[in-house]
Amino acid sequence: MMEFWWPVWLSIKVAFVSGVMVVLLGIITAKWMAHRRFKGKIVIETLLMLPLVLPPSVVGFFLIILFGKNGVIGKGIETLFHAPVMFTWYAAVIAAVVVSFPLMYQSAKAGLEAVDQTIEEAARIDGANEYQVFWHISIPLAKKALISGAILAFARSLGEFGATLMFAGNIPGKTQTMPTAIYVAIESGETNLAWAWVAITMLLSFFLLLCATTFKSH
Template sequence: MDLLLTEEFLRPIWLSLKVALLAGIIVIILGTLAGRILARKKFRGEAVLETILMLPMVLPPTVVGFLLIVIFGRNSIAGQAIEWLFHQPVIFTWVAAVIASAVVAFPLMYQSAKSGFRGVDPSIEEAARVDGATERKIVLLISIPLASTSLISGSILSFTRALGEFGATLMFAGNIPGETQTIPTAIYIALNSGNMEMAWAWVISMIIISFVMLLIVQKKQG
């Protein structure tokens, strides 16, 4: 119990929860928007766009991390713009951990949102249009409530995936204790240093959090 109350144990947990929560908010907004658009719109290049959106699910995390470094590194246009605005690079910061977690978690939310919106009867939305409802009202008052089960499941799965992200985060955000060290990277370091007691404590905490999240999803889908 003394171990569980130490700052060394708690810091990666609080940082992981903060990173996963912020990444989850980003993913929920973007994933819901993309899922809604691609569930209803048909256009040339749709398959290519959807394949790009799903790539983080199948790419090795090291590849995702490498691409993020190239896109947001100090020599890139995006990286230089961020450094000019905030007077520091994004790489090797907790913000980088949020970006990496959001990228790898996005496909889960997108797929759930798209499936949920496709399950909504288009005739219900069409009837609302006939009655004069705007597209915004249709989405907020009809589509999202009817697809809520899929959206909630996708949100929880995305949060859990962001919480457990390791490879891309390690490459892009690094492993700075108290700054960018999340639970997965802390476990890796503890194992390599032979600190099995601390490693087991973090592993068990991850199992408990993930189990609770997945149990909620199962109950929602059931």
């Protein structure tokens, strides 16, 4: 029984941790990019959105290059923590962050750009600093887009497969998430087991998409 629920628990844990990171990174990046005009902005935004359209194998390949034992970041992590990041659940979190970030960034940027700048300017005139304007004016007015983006990012992290399989592996009880567990179950001919994980994944995904759609429409 524990073997069945472990991939479910790990998938939710990875999606939650990566979701928190993506929300913070997405909002900070969107705040910096919204209403800003500079040379090369379109190139930067294209790079930020690239993981959304790249094949998962390509994303996984670049993660291995960067975070592997011979990668610049990977060597630094191994030196600092005396352990590699590859083939750990942290690798699954990193993969989930990379593939889900574009969804959060796009939603956050759209929400922040939709905020009436005259309201923000009025708050500044009344003596509010940039932090106060952002936290008390921009965030509340853009909350629908931010919450919707967070839910979509969580759902994307929950269903991440390709990059996770390449970068984190498929180690039962350690890095095996629901998508990779489904893959192994099908390969092993355990159709009923695969169906059970598929049902849980579909229910969670349906609920998350329903929540995202509800937030957008209200």
